[in-house]
Amino acid sequence: MKDKSDKPTGKYLNVKSFYTVLILLALTLALITKFISDNKFERLSVEDDYSYTDFSFTFPIITEPPVTADVNEQVTGVADTRPPVTENTKVAEIVPTTLFNACVPYKGSFALPVGETVCKGYSNSAPVYSATMKDWRVHNAIDFAAVKGDRVCAISPGKVTSVYSDELYGTVAVVDHGNGMLAFYCGLAQEGCAEVGDIVQASDTIGYIDTVPCESADNEEHLHFEITVNGERVNPLAVMGKEG
Incomplete structure (x- = not known):
């Protein structure tokens, strides 16, 4: 088992x-x-x-x-x-292109350029006989009697814009008297004449009397004085209020 x-x-x-x-x-x-x-x-x-x-x-x-x-x-x-630099905040002034706006043609008080005697008047575009040139021609200017060397004065404030020599009118100084009025001071001596850019006041010296070739036989030494307003020749005595 x-x-x-x-x-x-x-x-x-x-x-x-x-x-x-x-x-x-x-x-x-x-x-x-x-x-x-x-x-x-x-x-x-x-x-x-x-x-x-x-x-x-x-x-x-x-x-x-x-x-x-x-x-x-x-x-x-x-x-x-x-020195510290400060910002310039002034606004530039705009100067009018015409000078001396206080001078208004045909108005205001003007000085005579030389003496008080007019030896040849303004012909108002009518021809007059020239003894020097032996012909007839207009005389749109005023001749002021003077003596060689006499001082010629500015008739009102202005700026000398041109000085040149001319065969007929001798040394000429052109002054801008403002509001379109230009004055031509003719027959000046070269020596002592104002220069371009000069600023003048009434009665300031522009130059001294010499000779005006185209009028030497008509009158003795004198100032041949012309004025234009806006390019047109006008009677200087009328502009200055000296007529009569």
Whole structure:
């Protein structure tokens, strides 16, 4: 008779082997799960580190301080002794192109250019005989009797715009007396004559009497005096209010 108490049966061995394998599988699965979990945590930590890194950059706005004498001294080591510059807020004045608007032709007070004696009057475009030129010609001017060297004066404020030498009228000084009125002082000496650009007041010296070549035989030394208003020759005595 066989003894069955000391030896496990085949069925018992199969059950024991099954549970052993099952436990090993469970342990293996637990280890794998832990490994995966640890790696995932480490990866998330690294990603978190990068996700919170701010690589953005904003350029700062640089405001330059005004350059002052103190800054100049700090940079160059030399003190700036120049006076401070202040902003000029004055508005430029517009100066009229016509000079001396107070001088209105045919009105106001005028000085006579030389003496008080008229030796040849204004012909108002009518021809008169010229003893010097031996012909008839208009005399749209006033001749004032004078002596060589007599001082010739400005009739009113103005500016000398031209000085030239003429074959017929000698040295001529042209003065702009404003409001379109030009005065021609003819027969002056070159020496002592006013210059272009000179500003004159009434009775200021324009020059000195010399000779009027085209009228030398008609009268002795005199001033040949013409006035134009807006380019038209007019009677100088009428302009100055000296008629009669």
